[in-house]
Amino acid sequence: MDGRARAKGRCPGAEVGADARERKVCRREERGYTVRGAMKSPAKLRSALKRALLAWYGRGGNGGRPARAARDLPWRRTSDPYAIWVSETMLQQTRAATVVPYWERFLRELPTVQTLAEAAESQVLALWSGLGYYRRARMLHAAARRVVALHGGGLPRDREALSSLEGVGAYTVGAIASIAFKERVAAVDGNVSRVLARIAAIEDDVTSARGKALVQAEADALAAIDEGDPGDWTQALMELGALVCAPRQPRCGSCPARAWCRAFARGGVDYASTLPRKAPKREKAVVERVAIVLHTGTAVVLARRRALTLYGGLWEVPTAPRSAKRRLAKGLGVNLTALDVAGEVVHILSHRRMHVQVLRGSVSPQCLAKCRPAEDRLADGVEAVGAEYDALDLVPYGDLPTRAHASLTRKVLDVANLHREPLF
């Protein structure tokens, strides 16, 4: 990019003072486009790498050739940009195998961007329940409403317009543009960045700006020379990362890109698996909380979390910091002494570790008086439950599966053991 381009130890020629030709050759080697002993032109090598990967991925069925490696994922059977958009949103930080049933149910219930735009947020969240990162659902919902309002219901092809949609970041723009609209755009997700970091043997911390820039440039360059379906190229790279170039134990022995992989050339699978360099792990904070399960024998009291908080908009058994146990009970209209300890739940999140003590008791008339229908926000007395909730409701056991909830609630109700049969 400029004369300051710092060089790794293996490329002294890139230091200030080296001539432009040496710098260029060095850059090629850093990017892994050279094969030992064969100084072909980079374009040829990239083209060969591309062909090898696409053949491995297997676009469409083709008799005689080995079976395609691509998984038969349901969103690969549609060309509907809306369906692809939903899949890409669900796939953010979520494994494909996990997404499949959620995506099928979501598309069945809300098959078009119009139906999503008109749906109640509670329905959208219920369809998302269990998938995690619920902000994705709220942003998808909001974005669908704007798409209908601004673009007449069709997802815009324009990348700027796509990028302005809630929840659609750099990766998702690339994914939608290349897969749904067949544009030659890079989509760099965790898989692609890992694959490219290994092919190019990038030893910088992958989270550093330098590393990101290199990886991004790599993706752009590789995508730009593709002659086939841009969506196939995007997905071939990701599929390689998911199935072969795995984070921990890459299967270099069966990798179609092995001949172009600088990391493999440098140190085989043992070295390749050390890339990209991992960031040091942070310690998870432990949070001590309490949950109060109030029930009638056929129904249980749930509270809806305020928007913009953890689990925002979802229903759960009312909880509070352990230190606010008395205040939570009082807010729910029950006496702490009337509750018994049912057990404790440990819930691990990406950034914290929750220890939830589970208390159990019967619904009091005072509590019943505070319960309101689900759509009635800010009911009287709810404030006393704490700043975390904006509604209370008495929910029959049979209605639990249709309520948007976090998996923590399943665990809490399981420990409370209200019912012989599973409640969910």
Next chain:
DNA sequence: AACGCGGGGCC
């Protein structure tokens, strides 16, 4: 650039 945000599969 670092952090908040979920949940589950796999070692």
Next chain:
DNA sequence: GGCCCAGCGTT
């Protein structure tokens, strides 16, 4: 029990 996943928005 830790790691990581078809990331995004905020600060």
